[in-house]
Each structure stands twice: as structure tokens, then as C-alpha cells.
Amino acid sequence: MQAARPQAVQELLDRSHALGADPRNTNYAGGNTSAKAAATDPVTGDDVELMWVKGSGGDLGTLTAAGLAVLRIDRLRALTGVYPGEEREDEMVAAFDYCLHGKGGAAPSIDTAMHGLVDAAHVDHLHPDSGIAIATAADGPALTERIFGDRVVWVPWRRPGFQLGLDISAIKAANPQAVGCILGGHGITAWGATSEECRANSLEIIRTAERYIAEHGRSDPFGPVIHEPLPEEARRRRAAELFPVVRGLASTDVRQVGHYTDSPEVLDFLARAEHPRLAALGTSCPDHFLRTKVAPLVLDLAPNAPLEEAVARLRELHARYREEYAAYYDRHATPDSPPMRGADPAIVLVPGVGMFSFGKDKQTARVAGEFYVNAVNVMRGAEALSSYQPIAESEKFRIEYWELEEAKLRRLPAPKPLAGRVALITGGGSGIGAATARKLAAEGACVVVADRDVAAAGKVAAELGAKALRAADVAIAAEVDVTSEEQVAEAVRQAVLAFGGVDLVVNNAGLSLSRSLLETTLADWDLQHDVMARGSFLVSRESARVLIDQAMGGDIVYISSKNAVFAGPNNVAYGAAKADQAHQVRLLAAELGGHGIRVNGINPDGVVRGSGIFASGWGANRAAVYGVEEERLGEFYAQRTLLKREVLPEHVAAAVFALTGGELSHTTGLHIPVDAGVAAAFLR
Template structure:
């Protein structure tokens, strides 16, 4: 049985008092969110729920029966009211007269919009007929690991009967759609006392006359399966342990070495984001005797392999003799073999009208003694793909403990993966944003320019690692970004850019979080102001340490990663107008900034042959939101210009040629330009964002 279910039961979370004042659609939403709140009930985006509700027809005013059902692409755990499709039941029933047989099944999806009630724009899913044709008011379709473990067993029909008797029926594998809906409706009519049905290699349908009854039946049946596995499971999971897992820090060390290399090798056509999982369930599987044979069988549930591909790639690694260099040396051949195998699978199974072969690289990478790495086009998908494969692991554990695990037949798997309806859905997806799949690390990420830059990069699809020495401000910035864009796209690391070990540790940590690096925004800074005779050696060294040595250390680490990935890279230095034009009373700062600019030129020369671009943005007088303008610096600059502090911003604005103030967002826009492919043919360049300062003209 699933490792995380041992000794645990699903809790009945239904609250009568809360549900009492709800409408029927609201109770459907409540039930859906309860079911989706526990991954043992269904995985993210999996399953669907429905209710048949009497509604007033907006045209004639008559009372009509309407099917409320989770719409295409939604998630029951997070769905809102606008996530449900609404369809006339009378029209859905009429579709039976139009059905021309299973060979014409896909055309039935085109009829669903004609059944829409009240101009609802939410597209109906392929599972709509399964809910419509069950003659009960409330229906749940879930993908519990404990049930799929039964459904994916060689003798799943017999096991279903043994565990549930006549209470829960069984239907053989059939791809979701109209025909399966007819099958399920027929089963219900022939078995009026049944409370649900197991679909082979797929999942569980349950129903009831009320929302509460349907919910409680679903929970009860899953709990019964969990309890049965506890008693019936035989022997050690997956044939027992073949190897022992490495210690936690060693596992992460292996992952951070492998992830950028794998990422570089599979990102030629589309950049990928990575996710590392070394949870107990994963480790039990990757350390087991049956890892290779079970992994080769592939997943069973369609929801699983649509997100994980039909099977994973098992990496050759021996935790008893952890030679990572040997594993890295073998990766090119292993990846090539997987791609060749996938291409052969495509050729064996394709039809005359099949879509062109998609990315042949693996999604899931299993490493004995270490864990699982997943790669996808964005971080959320990579994480969710990992969660789905954990579901598959749980299914394989349960099925192999009581029977023989059976993966979905290859042709059936292909017909779902390359289903024309699935292809049409993919073609409707919006065009990727400019920085989709890119990973950026921003030093000084908690400050005004750093935080504005992070917002700008994330808006264009990047994942961002915020690096800063100010832990409080860093957490605030991370929280702001996570709240606005989602927790998947942002990480925060404490980083002192003047510490070689801190830089190495921080970059290594970010590699495990996202799998690699594409963009370094070197922005950590300070400001100092003092006449030369009052400039102490300590003040001089602090400027050089942060603004020159710090930029060298983070760039060196980024270059090392870029060269490992072999897919280019992008470095943007945030320097200053003072690097080109001297200012009175700031010799240490101006000198360090000039050195920083020249370092960028040197790095542009070194990186060009590897596709690594290095450019500079020179801000001037960015007062708002900038940490360097707090405290002494602001007072000293005012003193240098013999004016009050409150007059300083106006002074900088008026001395500019355009008479404009410069804000963090203005600098972020220039950084985004240099970090994106809009500047793909620029390296070694400088963009001044200073509202016009003739002294700092670069030419």
C-alpha cells in the first residue's frame, strides 16, 4: 500500500453546519475542494466531480436539469465556481442518437458546446459523458493510489470483487470518452444498488443522491482499500532494498551535479526547469530490487503518463561506490538511448493522422540511492510531474504487493499521448513568454532594483533566485513575489557575495531548486561617500570587495554552470554612471564601479565562444526603494553638492538632460532587455538609464 497511507485513514471533513446554507452548485464546489485537498484522493488536476441541478432556463423560464461538471483542465482542489461547465441534461441525452460508434467517438466532443447552459464559456471535459450518463444526482471520479493499485493489478476484477463485493463494480480498460460514458450508464442501470465502479488502469467512480452522500462514499471506499492493503500486503515492498540511500546532504550534492548537465542536454529545443524529490516513497523505490523492471513497465493511469511519459529513465549510479564523474560520463549515451527508444515507440504506434513526434527526452530521471529528478517546461509542471510519478510508485507498490502490476498497453498509452483531442488542446495553449524556461539569479535581490528586476523577469516567464545578505528584506521580497506569481517561481538564498564559500554554496543550492542557471543579474551593492583624505582603507576595501571581487566571484560561478550546461548564458552587471563619469567625494565607489564595467568587458570576450553574453546597465540616482540611498550616503551626497537632503532627488532630476527621475522599474526594464533574446546579438555593451547625462555617454 502507499507508504504515506500506512496507519492513516482519510478524514471525513464534511461540515453539515457549513454546507447547510449552500446552494447545490456551492455544495458541489465545497465537496470538490474537500476531495482535492488530499493527494491520497486524487492528484493535482486529476479526477472530476459533478452535480445534476434543477435550474431556471434563461430563455423560456422553465425548470430544466443542468449538469454542473468540472471543466477541462481544472483542479478539484483549487477549483472555483467558474471552473465548472454547465450543460443541459436533455441535450446531453440527445447526443446518444447522434453517436455513430467508437470509431467516430472524437466527434462527440464537438457537440458538447451545443449543450451549454446559460452561455457558460468553460469548456467541457472529455469525461462529461461519464458524469451525464450515471443516473444519480452527484458523481465523483477520483484517482486514489489505493484504488489505482487495484485497477492496475493483473487480476483487478477479482480483487475488486474480493474487497468490495457487489458494492463497487468493475469495468475493463476503455479510453475516456463517450463510449465509456455509455458503458458506465449501462452498468448503473444493470446494478442499481452499486455505489461506484472501478475502471481498470484508470480510477474510481462513486455517486450518491446528495453531495454529502457522494463525498462520504468516496472517502469510505478509499479507506476500505487502504485498510485492505494493510492486511493483504505481502513481503518487503518492491522486492526489498538492493542499495542503501546516501545521506541527505550527499543526495543533494549528487543532484546538483547532475541536474545542470541533464538540463543542458535536453534543452536544445526548449529550456527545461527541474525538480528534485528524495522523499521516503521515492527512496524506497529507487533503492529497491525491482526498480529497473517496474520502471520499464511504465505507468498505468492516463493522468500519470500524460505528465511523466510512459516510462522514466533510470540513471546508472551506484550509491555504494558513488562515482558521480562516471555517471556524468555515461549520461550522453543514456540520454541518446532513451531518445532512440522513444522514437521507436512513436514509429511502432503512430497512425496515419498522428501528430508529429514531440520532445523525445525523458521527464522522470530515477537515481538509485539518491532520488528522482523531473524536468518540464516550467517549475510547476516539473513539480507536479514528480508528484504524479510518486502516485505511480504508490500504485506499483500496492499492486505488486498483492498481485502483479500491469502497465497500460503500449498502443493504448500512445493513443492517449498522441490523441488528436489532446493535440488540439496543446495547440490552443498560449505562446510561451519570452523568458519561459529560464532561470535567473539576482544578487542584491531584496533591494529596490533587485526586487523590481525579479518582478520583471518573472512576469516574462522566468524562475528567479533572490540572493541577498539581508535575511529580513529577503524573506519579504520572496513573499511578495510568491504571493503575486506563485511559490514555484521564486526561491531565496542568503548570499554574501564577498565570501567564496558562500557564493559556491548559494549557487549549488539554487541548482537543486531549479536545475540550472541561464541569467545572472549581478546587482549587490553599497555606496560610500568621502573625500579622498577621509577615505579609510577599510572603506576602500569594502567597495572593492563588494563591487569588484563580489562581481568576479558570482560571475565565475555562473560561468562554470553555463559551461556545464552548454546552452549559453547571460550575465547583466548593474554598475553605475559613476563607472564612466567621476563624481566628487566618491573615489572608492567610482573606482570599484569602473573596475566592474571593465570586468564585464573581459567576461564578454571570454564567454562569446560559448554563447555567454555579458552586458552592463548603468543607473544613476535611483533614490526610490534603493537601500544604498538610506543612511549616510544620502546625507554625504547632499553635502558634496552643498544642498539639503530633501532637495537631492530634484537636483538629480534637473541635472539630467530629459529632466526625469529614474526608478527601479526603469533599470529592471533595461536588465530584462539584455537578459532576453531581444538583445541576442549584443554582448560587451552598456545601457545607461540615467535620463541623460552627457558625462557618461559611452561613445
């Protein structure tokens, strides 16, 4: 039996979406909102007071009813009678499960007590940059009183939890005129008797803080300009040169995907004299430093320093960062602390160039960068009015290595086999390339769909990212004619700027003209060798530069052909080009193995359905050669195989995954037939 949902729930969702849609109000997945209302208990038929509150891990801007935790207020408030004190407040999170109503909805977050114990029908807890600027100012209490009078109350820093909920409840009771509070080092909380009143109170705090900073703050809180940003073209060129190196360093413990930001806020921060001091202080709001770590790595060279010097200095600074992070862990860890998760930076700042942020996937990396931009805005506001003073390092450690955070990490699903890897697929707009893109994305990879037909590539990329928060977090399209050295280099550069590098390259672009020796023109010969032999060489060479700079190994896979080893009629140019590709596999496997880069090939045959090659006339020609109807060509190919099965693009894609998914980690220089068994093409 399902109880009807009160109107308050829809009002809560509408308020959450309105607040979450504006990044000035809160950051992605940051903050939480709640509503209390009476509902009918489906068991007793009596009214019961319930609270709906954003559950753990949700995002206000996209919140749905399924993302709300539903708790009984009487049971939640009864927990105050068994509260064992601040030293054991973490035990209260498990107690929330005994307060759930029905199936309870989403898992309650650590902030549930803040909402349930405060005597107000509607409560918002948000992380606006302007509010956190006041919360992290050295004279935050005085600023709060000066800006808001008695309408907003200062709450000293306390780690989120049951005690903070008790504190805010007591402050609201003692200050009936107040509409909310500034949480020291953290954010804001507001309340109201109605959903609209609560939203208005939240916005009053946020906008009032914004106006005060704008009207009373210093114009140059970060000091004078000491490094002008590089011009855009030079900036992006330098970013593409540095990114693979930086990504490799940031992946020392766990492979990471990267995101590059050269927004005006970041470039201005890095251009000014105070950025080294402020960056070293680290972020303050728990939502910030859980994603950005306690502090970024900052390159201490001028933007126009020689590339080799910048790379060498980044390596030195990375080694120092790891030592300092390990020391930070050792300073604060207790016997009960979780193990150190990794000592690499999540944020790397390069003056004149921008910010590189990292995470387990593109969305995590992008969000980490967005949070650091929030932190920059917080620092600007705090420094404009006072001086920036984040919470103590020991408090940051208590949250970063909080057992409750560790438990949340343990609940995450196991990563997919290709998680953290970036795949570049040529000829990705159709046939084998498109099927490979779908397979690799489904297995966790970020994908660059490269094709001469950029519209087709864009369609595949959009399909891959259709279910993501942002499609570009999963896949991008790149226009490339693989015969062009410049276009190949640009496609690889796009992959680097989008995801931080390249890990898995699939040389799939191809075409075929079915003609006899005497009918094959020099143009026919050159075209097929240009696309497949020259094109594969160019893609492999440009990708290898990145793979070597990353120093994380990698895979290059050639989609060759059964025709690389099988001598068929009317096929001299295509077969010779495929044989060239096949030997490139062997040559590059021998050359790149010392870098941990594996090079393998796949020899398909008779992939008719969905094939761009067959659709462009090759199918009609081959059908004529074999004396069958074109629409029955796939069936013809199947019947001449040992297994009597038609080969589809998805079968080739599966072979690419088999080579790159981790189970064949010690295999290189191999060619895998995907031809349903053509005895004449058996490798010898």
C-alpha cells in the same frame, strides 16, 4: 438575467474541496466531480435539469463556480441518438458545446459524458493511488470482486470519452446495488443520490482498497535493498552537482525548469531490486503519463559512482532515451498524428539521490514529480497484491498524441519571453534588485532573490509568488553575503536545487561610501571592492560553473554605474570598484562567449527612490557634495541630464529585460547607460 444557483452547486464545491484536499483521494488537477439539479430557465421560467461538472484543466482542491461547466441534461443525453460509434467518439466533445446552458461556464472536459450519462445526481471520478493499484494489477477484475464484492464493479480499460460514459451508465443500470466501479488501468468512479452519499461512496472505495493492500499485501513489493540512499548532506551535494547537467539534457528540445525530490517513497523505490523493471513499464493512469511521459530515464549506477562516470553515463542514457522515444513514436504514429513534441525525459531517476522532474515552469515540473510519486505508490500497491500491469504502450500513445490533447495544448497562451529561465539576482531585497526581480518574474522567469538581508529578500520573494499555487514555484529567497565564497556557492546551490540551474545572473549587490581621497580609509576601499569587484567575480564564477554544465548558454548582467566611466568628486573607492565591474563584463564576455554565455552591463545614475545605497547614507553625502537638500537629490540628478528625467529602479530593470528577453540575442560585452543622458558618461 442571472438564474439563482441551486444548493447542489455549493454542495458540489464543498465535496470537491474535501476530496481534493487529501492527496490520497486524487492528484493535482486530476479527476472530476459533478452534480445534477433542477434550475429555473431564465428565458422560459420553466424548470430545466442541469449538470454542473468540473471543467477541463481545473483542480478539485481549489475549484470555484467559474471552473464548472454547466450543461442541459436533456440535450446531453440526446447525443446518444446521434453517437456515430467508438471510431468517431472524439466528435462528441465538440457536440458538448451545443448542450451548454447560458454562457456555459468552463470548457467541458473529455469526462463530461461519464457524468452526464450515468443516472445519478452526483458522480465522482478520482485517481486515488489505492484505486489505481487495483486498476493496474494483473488480476484486477478478481481483486475487485474479492475486495468489494458486488458493491464495486470492474470496467475494462477504455480511453476516456463518450463510449466510456455509455459503458459506466450501462454497468450502473445492470448493478443497482453498486456504489461505483474500478476503471481498468485508470482510476475509480462513484455515485450517490446526495452529495454526501457520493463522497462517502468514493471514500469507501479508496479506504477499503488502502486497508486491503495494507492487510494482505507483501511487505517488500519492490524486492530487497540493493542501493542504500546516500546520507542527506552527501545526497543533496550530489543532486546539486548532477542537476544542471540533467536539466541541460532534458532541455535538448525545449528549455525546462526542474524540481528535485528525495522523498522517502522515491528513495525507497530506487533502493530496491525491482525498480529498473517497474520503471521501464511506465505509468498507467492517463493523468500520470501525460505529465511524466511513458517512462522515466533511470541511471543504472551505484549511488557512490564517481561524478564524472555518472555524468558520462547520463549522457549515454539520454541519447538512448531519445532514440527509443522516437522509435515509440514511429511505432504508433498515423498520418493524422500530431508531430512528435519532444524526445527528452520528463522524469530522471538517480538511485541513492532521488528524482529530477521537468516541465515548462516550476509548477509543471513539481506536479510531474508528484505524479510520479503517485505512480510509485500505485506500483507498490499492485506489486504487493499481484503484479503491476499498466495499459498497453499503444494505448498510451493514443492518449499522449490524442488530437483532443493537442487541441488543449494549442489553446494555451504563448509562453512569456523568460519562461523556462531561472534568474539569480544579488541585492534583490530592495531598490534596483527588487525591481529587477519583479520585472523578470513578470516576464516568466523563476527568481532567486539573494540578499544579505534575508528578511527583505523573503518579502520580495513572497510578493512575487503571492498569486501562485505555491509561492516557491515562482521565487525563493537566499541569504548571501557576496564577499563570502562559501555563501555565494551555497546561494547558487540553492538556486540549482530549487529550479534545476541558473540561466540569468544579475550582479546588483553594492554599497557606496562618499568620501574624498584623503578621507577614504583602507577599510573603505576594501569594503567597496570586496562587495562589488570581488562579489561580482565570485557570483559570476560560481554561476558560470552551472551555466557551462547546463550547456544552454545564458546571461550574466552587471549593474555597474555611470561612475565606471565618469570621474566625479569624493568617489574614488566606489568609482574604481565600478570600473572593475565594467571591465569584468568585457573580460567575461570574451571568455564565456564560446559557451553561448552573454555578459553585459548596465550603467545607471542617480537612482535615488527605493535605493538601499542612497538610504544608507550615500544620498545624504551626495546631497552635501552637490549642495542640495537630500529629498530633492533625485530631482537634482534629473535636471543635470539631457532628458531631464529621474531614473527609477524600474528603468534599470527594464534594461535588464531588454538585454535578456531575446531580442538582443547576438549582443555581448555591451554597457547600456540608464542615466537619462549624462554626456560626460557617454561611452567612447
